[in-house]
Amino acid sequence: MIGGWQGSGVDSSANTFARACAAGGLFVFGKREYHSNIKGDHSYFQIRVSEEEIHSHIDEVHLLATFDKETMEVHKQEVVKGGGILYDPSLFKPEEIGRPDCLLIPIAYSEIIQATAKEFHREKDIMKLQIMKNVISVAVSLGLVGLDFDLLKTTLEEIFKGRRAALAPMNVWAARKAYDYAVKDYQSEYPHRLKRRSIPASERRIMMNGTTATALGKVVGGCRFQTYYPITPASDESEYLESHPEFGVVVIQSEDEIAAITMAIGAAVTGARASTSTSGPGFSLMAEGLGWAGMNEVPVVVFNYQRAGPSTGLPTRHEQGDLKFALSASHGEFPRLVLAPGDLEEYFYDAIDAFNYAERYQTPVIVLCDKALANSTETIPWYDLDGVHIDRGLLLSDEELAVLISSEGTYKRFKFTESGISPRSVPGQRGGIFWKTGDEHNEVGHITEDPENRTKMMIKRMKKLDVAAREIPIEKKVNFIGDRDADITLVSWGSTKGAILDAMEVLKAEGIRANFLQVHLILPFPTEFVAQVLSRARRRVNVEMNYSGQLAQVIREKTGIPMDASILKWNGRAISQNEVVEGVKRVLKEQESKVVLTHGT
Amino acid sequence: MALKAQDFKTDAHNDWCPGCGDFGILNAIQQALAEMQLSPEQVLLFSGVGCFAKTPHFVNTYGCHTMHGRSLPFAVGAKLANPNLTVISLGGDGDGYGIGAGHFLNTGRRNLDMLYLVFDNGVYGLTKGQASPTLKRDIQTKSLPTPNINDAINPLAVALAAGYTFIARGYAYDGKGLRGLIQAGINHRGLALLDVLQPCPTYNTINTKEWFEGLEMDEETGIKKAANPRLYRLEETGYDPVVHDPNNSQEIAQKMLQAFQKSQEWGEKIPVGVFYQITLPTYEDRLKERVPALKQYTAATMPIYDRESGTPAVDITKALSELRVC
Numbered sequence: 023m024i025g026g027w028q029g030s031g032v033d034s035s036a037n038t039f040a041r042a043c044a045a046g047g048l049f050v051f052g053k054r055e056y057h058s059n060i061k062g063d064h065s066y067f068q069i070r071v072s073e074e075e076i077h078s079h080i081d082e083v084h085l086l087a088t089f090d091k092e093t094m095e096v097h098k099q100e101v102v103k104g105g106g107i108l109y110d111p112s113l114f115k116p117e118e119i120g121r122p123d124c125l126l127i128p129i130a131y132s133e134i135i136q137a138t139a140k141e142f143h144r145e146k147d148i149m150k151l152q153i154m155k156n157v158i159s160v161a162v163s164l165g166l167v168g169l170d171f172d173l174l175k176t177t178l179e180e181i182f183k184g185r186r187a188a189l190a191p192m193n194v195w196a197a198r199k200a201y202d203y204a205v206k207d208y209q210s211e212y213p214h215r216l217k218r219r220s221i222p223a224s225e226r227r228i229m230m231n232g233t234t235a236t237a238l239g240k241v242v243g244g245c246r247f248q249t250y251y252p253i254t255p256a257s258d259e260s261e262y263l264e265s266h267p268e269f270g271v272v273v274i275q276s277e278d279e280i281a282a283i284t285m286a287i288g289a290a291v292t293g294a295r296a297s298t299s300t301s302g303p304g305f306s307l308m309a310e311g312l313g314w315a316g317m318n319e320v321p322v323v324v325f326n327y328q329r330a331g332p333s334t335g336l337p338t339r340h341e342q343g344d345l346k347f348a349l350s351a352s353h354g355e356f357p358r359l360v361l362a363p364g365d366l367e368e369y370f371y372d373a374i375d376a377f378n379y380a381e382r383y384q385t386p387v388i389v390l391c392d393k394a395l396a397n398s399t400e401t402i403p404w405y406d407l408d409g410v411h412i413d414r415g416l417l418l419s420d421e422e423l424a425v426l427i428s429s430e431g432t433y434k435r436f437k438f439t440e441s442g443i444s445p446r447s448v449p450g451q452r453g454g455i456f457w458k459t460g461d462e463h464n465e466v467g468h469i470t471e472d473p474e475n476r477t478k479m480m481i482k483r484m485k486k487l488d489v490a491a492r493e494i495p496i497e498k499k500v501n502f503i504g505d506r507d508a509d510i511t512l513v514s515w516g517s518t519k520g521a522i523l524d525a526m527e528v529l530k531a532e533g534i535r536a537n538f539l540q541v542h543l544i545l546p547f548p549t550e551f552v553a554q555v556l557s558r559a560r561r562r563v564n565v566e567m568n569y570s571g572q573l574a575q576v577i578r579e580k581t582g583i584p585m586d587a588s589i590l591k592w593n594g595r596a597i598s599q600n601e602v603v604e605g606v607k608r609v610l611k612e613q614e615s616k617v618v619l620t621h622g623t
Numbered sequence: 624m625a626l627k628a629q630d631f632k633t634d635a636h637n638d639w640c641p642g643c644g645d646f647g648i649l650n651a652i653q654q655a656l657a658e659m660q661l662s663p664e665q666v667l668l669f670s671g672v673g674c675f676a677k678t679p680h681f682v683n684t685y686g687c688h689t690m691h692g693r694s695l696p697f698a699v700g701a702k703l704a705n706p707n708l709t710v711i712s713l714g715g716d717g718d719g720y721g722i723g724a725g726h727f728l729n730t731g732r733r734n735l736d737m738l739y740l741v742f743d744n745g746v747y748g749l750t751k752g753q754a755s756p757t758l759k760r761d762i763q764t765k766s767l768p769t770p771n772i773n774d775a776i777n778p779l780a781v782a783l784a785a786g787y788t789f790i791a792r793g794y795a796y797d798g799k800g801l802r803g804l805i806q807a808g809i810n811h812r813g814l815a816l817l818d819v820l821q822p823c824p825t826y827n828t829i830n831t832k833e834w835f836e837g838l839e840m841d842e843e844t845g846i847k848k849a850a851n852p853r854l855y856r857l858e859e860t861g862y863d864p865v866v867h868d869p870n871n872s873q874e875i876a877q878k879m880l881q882a883f884q885k886s887q888e889w890g891e892k893i894p895v896g897v898f899y900q901i902t903l904p905t906y907e908d909r910l911k912e913r914v915p916a917l918k919q920y921t922a923a924t925m926p927i928y929d930r931e932s933g934t935p936a937v938d939i940t941k942a943l944s945e946l947r948v949c
Contacts, residue, residue: 044948221949228946238942242935244927247704269937270916270925272703277729281696284689288669288700291687294922296704314690374935401948411933419930448923449667449685449701449708457635457680459688460672468635468680469688 023083023100024159025066025093028059035087035156036067037399038181042164042173043071044229044401047219051520052399053079053596055623058254058337064092066623069399071167073219077365077400077520081600081621084214085166087159089131094119096623104213106166108159127208129162129200131155138196154196161197165204167216174201226404232395233258235366236325238405239373240297241269244412245323247289247296249274249282254338255396256299256327279304283311283324290315290322291458293417293448295377299325301393302344303334309352312386316356318458319436319444319483321380321387321415325373328392328516330594339594340393342516342567346575348388349545355480357487359387360545364501364519366402368542369395374410375498382415382493383486384443390544392567394517394596416445420452427453434465438478442485491546499548502555504537510606511559513539513552513585515573518565518597525602536606541573553581563609565589567597587615595622628657635680642832644795644821645675648742651798652682652711655805666709669698671718674749675742678713692723695730695739702737705923706907709809716743717755720778724756727778730814731785733906738808738815739787741778742795744823745830752826759889765828778818779886779898783879788813790864790882790899794854795821796832800895807897813905820854820893835893857885857896866901875901 024039026032033054040050051070057063068079083100086093087108094109101107103123109116111128119126135154139145157178164174175194182190221227230238237259240248248271250260264273272289276282282298289296300308305326315322328344330336348360359379363372372389380387418426426445427433435456437444447454457467462479464470501519504526512522519540526536539555541548556562556577564574564585569592574585589605591597598621605617631653639645656666666684670676672691679686685708689697698712714720719727719741730739745758752766756776763770782790789811793801801819808815822832832838837851857864862885866878882899911917916925926936 041948047949050948225949226947227949228943229948230946234946238939241937241939241942244935244937246922246925246927247700249700266942267914269939269942270914270920270922272910272914272917272922274700274703276696277725280693281699281726281729284693284696285700285703288687288697288702289704289922290700291697292667292701292705292708292923294704294925295927296700296922310690311693318687404943404947405939407935407939410935412928412935413933414928450665450705452664455664455683455685457686457688459680460690461688467686468633469677 023066023068023085023097024087025064025097026088026090027061027092028056028063028065029061030090031153031156032065032067035160036069038157038174038177039160039163040069040229040399041180042160042177043069043169043216044227045173045177046169046216047221048073048216049075050229050399050401051076051079053394054397054399055595056338064096066093066097071216073217076524078524078599079596081598085163087163089155089159100623106212108162125208125211127162127166127204129158131158134158134196134199137199138192141195142192144192154193157193157197158200161200162204165201166209166212167214168209169216169218171198171201227401228404229399229401230366231258231397231399232366232369232391234262235369236299236373236391237262239370241271242407242410243374243377244295245297245377246270247272247286247294249276249285249298250300251276251279251282251304253301253304255329255393256301256304256325258396259299259325279307280311283308283322287311287315287320287322290320291449295381297323297325297377299327301327301329302331305344305348305351312358313352313354313356314460315386316352316358316483317460319384321377321384323376323380323387323389325389325391327396328390330592336594338393340567340596341592341594342392342572343569343592344390345515345544345568345572348390349576355484357383357385357484358545359383359385359490359543360390361387362390362515362542362544364516364540364542366395366400370405371410378413379490379494381417382413383490384415384446385486390516392517416443418445418447418451418454423447423451423454435467436463436465436479436482438465438482441489442482443489487546494543496548496551499543500551501540501542502537503540505535506537508535508537508560510534510536510561510563510610511539511555512536512563512565512602512606513541513556513573513577514565515541515544518567521597521599521602522565524599525606528599528603529606534606534610544576547576547580549580552577553583556581556583561586561609563587563589563606565597565602565605567591587617589617589619591619593620593622598622626657626660628653631656631663631683633681633683637677637681639674639677640825642822642824643674644744644823645678645742647795647798648675648740648801648819648821649678649681651801651805652678654798655802655809656684658802659806659809661709665707666711667701668711668713669694669701670713671715671723673715673718673742673747675713675715676718692718692721693726694719695723695726698737699730699733699735702735703907703910703922705921706736707921710737711809712737712739714739714741716741716745716757717747720756720776727781728785731782731787734786734788734814734903735906736812736814738805738817740805740808740817740819742821743778743818744821744827746823746826748823748826762829764826766826777886778816780883782816783882783886783899787816788901788903789815789897791815791817791897792895793817793819794835794895795819796836797854797895800856804897811900812902820895853891853893854895855892857894857898862896864897864900869901869903
């Protein structure tokens, strides 16, 4: 774990450490926590590194890097007995730290920085060079765990390239000095080691966070129009797209989220694959627009990166509180699909599926992401695009439209069909003129309040959801992982997936057999499958990052099956592997029916 | 075959009140499009919500009757996704200057090549005559229980400050003049605001056709005559709205000042015509500079896949390589 005041380089040092470990073939999961503040407040980054695959963070800290007082005060109790604490001897005497049971490693940051400045004749820039505290702490950390310096050197040279290439030698020099110091004086006393993993020739791994994963998925999925209004943590996704103009995505920063969704809908009307990304408060503002898109059968894709609400809530902290809102946002009834990806692979592939669904069923698709994965850094396999395909549904080519008109006379945008889905033209096409309106309308799109038409139009729109439920394969709707005959069935959605999967391994080692039902597509709800699994489960427990167990409510509504117990958390901090283990034990051994988790700083 | 106004009409049922100013504006739109010989399929109209907002249903082009106040952002999205279309955004005074005011301002920052035409009658007609943002203070129209307590905004002055590059005012029953302004607004390469004054015969009992046109009944013949019309045409007074050198900041300041002053005239004499015009790079131009693919395609027409196999067209190998760790 590394901490410091916001803006002091915590993120970049964590990333450097993570990249160096990943370059050694190790599996990395990083979790970022920060205040709603630009500079000054405390932030920290927790990196878990393993020789085995991992998908979550844990509560224990084995090595804490500090260069300010606050990090020490906030986090020193999280360090395990025998763990290491890096500290600045100009701020603390060792006995002041109050952790005699830990290995305390003083780092004379200023001395190393001064020596570096002297070596590179940069004495006059000494203030600017303070940022090198980060690289120094990373180097000491890598030295302690026994990873090769080469990994760090290569990583630094990759980071400091192009315009910043001149900075590489200086950083490498300082890192070397710090690394040697750690190896020589402290490595033998530090009990935790990481070994490089030999990487099979066929293996390619990438490391990224959730917003980059969705951005890349959108690119592959054909999104060419993205709107956003600045909001944490969703903006990162749009900024990634904006900084990669080579993909051809038009990114528009709108004046508010109402404009963000209506611009995206306007673009979708012309045939562009269009999307907007936001978080809770912005999603609330988008509600009316969603309804217009539903009424007019416009394929628009909305990504909602959930964060703790209501209102501004905890704007930089995690929660899964928007599920029931996403299922019903906007007045009236219209079809929508709601996806809840649970890891960085699903973030990528769901972005592609979302556009396919939106166009195939000609209706809005909402993807529920969250802060935890948006800001988590993870090593994952290279994205395989072999099975990926684009499905534009009944979008008509000019030729198809001409054929349709010659056989049917006139084109009707909202023609009544068996599936409820009508062939779709776009402005500019000959003979494809349509009208769209938020009012109820007839087949060509003109306003009518005729009761018979209303009855039929509602059926036409709503039955698209039944078609989607039939067509979408079960493996896209749910994941059911683990021993079929388990002591406990954990039911969840979204980013809790990683902690649950990791916890299942721990539980297994302790003789507790758990399986995991991840509901991935929440609307249309995979009722039959979920009912089947749950009716056979010994003990049904929902794991959710909200107060009221929203998925459990949805499951009960759809299947009639109640949960036996709930494991819930809403303190704004993502769930850890340990917490899932603890929750399961409290349910099984203490017979608790509602476990409320509270870990995290 | 040359297009006629008839080609831009539809058979959708029109339920506006008899004598509504909307009819004049609708006719002017249809005639303007026909005179410009624009293909109906290349035109995309957007409107918000209100009586006026039904207009797209009566025009035989692609049309979207959207949400209250949101005509502009819908239109902005469509225009930026496919700049080859002629996109016209229709607003109302309550719709565009009230609930949609944020979009009115912020669209001014973007200079899209697009016309924003606002139906301005001072009242919320469809909800039975409440005061709109352009109704002057202390005026009490038929359905107001007390005189209007709010001041009115001046849309032309606001547009000037917001960055619109073509600012004009028309009048619903001035068919020829309005047609010309619509065409000028469409032809203007940049963002055009055309505010159109129109009577609401049902609810605005003050700013009536008689009021605007100074109509008085000749007692002997029983015929209404324009005795003292309030409206006059700017171009007939030698007024030059155009910034001839967009690099000359002094000329810009002078033309803006002049437009602001003219926008303050109201009451006995009300100017119509073009108040201000400047040609500047558009948002579409700026986007092309940033996103190379837009030099060849639009977002709406960019190939995203192989139609036969469904394979995505874009290659992200380079981006993934940048993220590769082992």
